[in-house]
Amino acid sequence: MHELAARLANSSVGVDQELEREFEIRLVESSTLAFRVAYSVLRHREDAEDVAQEAFAKAFRSFRQLRDRERFRAWLIRMTWRLALDRQRAEGRRIVREMAHQPPAPMIPATDEAMVARERADRLWQAIDRLPDKLRIVVVLANIEEHDVGEVARLTGLPPGTVKSRLFLARQRLREQLQ
Amino acid sequence: MNNHRSDDARDESAIDREIKAALSVEPSPEFLARVRTRVANEPAPTGWRLPWVFAAAGAVVATIVIAVAVSRSGQRTDVNSIGRAPWSAKVVPEVPVTPPPAVPVEQPRVAESDMKPKRPAIVVSGFSRTEPEVLIDPGEARALRRLLAGIRDRRIDVATLPPELLQPLAAIQPLSAIQPMAPIEPIQPAAQ
Numbered sequence: 518m519h520e521l522a523a524r525l526a527n528s529s530v531g532v533d534q535e536l537e538r539e540f541e542i543r544l545v546e547s548s549t550l551a552f553r554v555a556y557s558v559l560r561h562r563e564d565a566e567d568v569a570q571e572a573f574a575k576a577f578r579s580f581r582q583l584r585d586r587e588r589f590r591a592w593l594i595r596m597t598w599r600l601a602l603d604r605q606r607a608e609g610r611r612i613v614r615e616m617a618h619q620p621p622a623p624m625i626p627a628t629d630e631a632m633v634a635r636e637r638a639d640r641l642w643q644a645i646d647r648l649p650d651k652l653r654i655v656v657v658l659a660n661i662e663e664h665d666v667g668e669v670a671r672l673t674g675l676p677p678g679t680v681k682s683r684l685f686l687a688r689q690r691l692r693e694q695l696q
Numbered sequence: 697m698n699n700h701r702s703d704d705a706r707d708e709s710a711i712d713r714e715i716k717a718a719l720s721v722e723p724s725p726e727f728l729a730r731v732r733t734r735v736a737n738e739p740a741p742t743g744w745r746l747p748w749v750f751a752a753a754g755a756v757v758a759t760i761v762i763a764v765a766v767s768r769s770g771q772r773t774d775v776n777s778i779g780r781a782p783w784s785a786k787v788v789p790e791v792p793v794t795p796p797p798a799v800p801v802e803q804p805r806v807a808e809s810d811m812k813p814k815r816p817a818i819v820v821s822g823f824s825r826t827e828p829e830v831l832i833d834p835g836e837a838r839a840l841r842r843l844l845a846g847i848r849d850r851r852i853d854v855a856t857l858p859p860e861l862l863q864p865l866a867a868i869q870p871l872s873a874i875q876p877m878a879p880i881e882p883i884q885p886a887a888q
Contacts, residue, residue: 533740544731552723566723570731577735641714660715691711 540580543589544573550590550662551597557657558601559608560642568604572597587671594672598654644694652687659684 551572555565576583576593583589645653658669666684670677846852 540735541732544728544735548728548731549723552727553719553721556721557719562721562724565721566727566730569723569727570734573731574734574738577738637714638718641711641718645715656715657719660712661719688711695711 536580536584539584540577543576543586543593547590547593548573551593553661554594554597554657555601557645557653557661558598558605564604564608565601568600569597571600591672591674594658595674602650640695641691644691647694648687648690652683652690655680655683656687656691 548569551569552565555568555572556562559565559568572593575596576589579592580589583592645656648656654673655669655675658664658672659666664672666677666680669675669684670680673680675683843852847854
């Protein structure tokens with residue numbers, strides 16, 4: 518009886534170690550992806566890292582159900598996206614509150630080239646932010662790590678045809694807004 | 697037309713390039729280490745440990761439960777007749793246990809609802825009623841009794857009765873053939 522219990526305990530430890538090893542592999546291969554997804558929403562490095570970290574912590578808790586690579590990445594992306602949106606809404610409310618009580622920051626002088634680039638980037642992000650969530654996630658994922666339509670479909674859980682049409686719509690709207 | 701399409705394609709690729717450039721941000725070098733630390737502080741992944749062990753245990757328990765249930769349902773049919781000990785007699789307000797009369801004409805059994813409440817009798821709870829209870833309408837029984845009494849007292853001429861009525865009556869035994877039942881004494885509980 519004791520032998521059986523010991524064997525069960527040993528096998529349990531072995532399973533745990535194997536899980537941790539697998540999780541480490543997933544962490545290394547998906548950390549940049551999760552960070553960039555969070556960054557596409559928040560555009561703040563520290564906040565994006567916090568959100569990605571939170572998503573990995575949640576993924577670890579449910580890792581027994583997420584051992585498959587594709588399933589893990591899809592779950593991680595959706596979780597990161599949701600957490601980032603939540604953080605963005607919370608931050609938006611906080612910033613509005615703080616700006617109501619603070620004087621405007623002094624303007625920092627910048628070169629013309631830098632200013633133009635910055636304006637262009639701001640316009641791009643504003644255009645992306647104006648997209649509906651379902652179009653935004655598709656266009657962001659398609660531009661991270663050179664994902665093709667099939668990969669975006671797997672990550673979002675959508676049919677490839679839907680991804681293609683949403684990508685087309687998103688690009689069309691971005692083009693209209695940026696012209 | 698073709699120029700318009702090529703302009704669109706050029707715009708799209710330019711937009712994609714811009715988005716790619718905007719998203720080509722790398723996390724800080726400490727990011728992975730921070731995630732590892734955070735994960736190390738997390739509780740172990742939830743879920744079934746060794747699910748096959750629990751599945752096997754569950755299957756065994758389910759099999760035992762089903763086997764017990766099946767065996768009990770088989771015994772339940774015999775409980776009334778053999779399952780109870782003879783000393784498990786109890787007092788119940790019921791008709792005394794008597795065999796059904798040989799001639800139902802003299803003492804026809806009527807519906808229990810029409811019977812007067814009787815003194816509680818002691819019956820063995822293991823008794824099983826194997827014969828179906830015959831229910832006769834009290835009015836019908838009274839009429840039949842009157843008819844038989846009239847024939848016996850020669851107040852009614854049998855010859856005047858229709859033959860189809862007399863046919864079943866021919867099989868009825870005379871009343872003198874019935875032996876009255878000895879009264880059944882209640883069983884006294886054993887002294888402690």
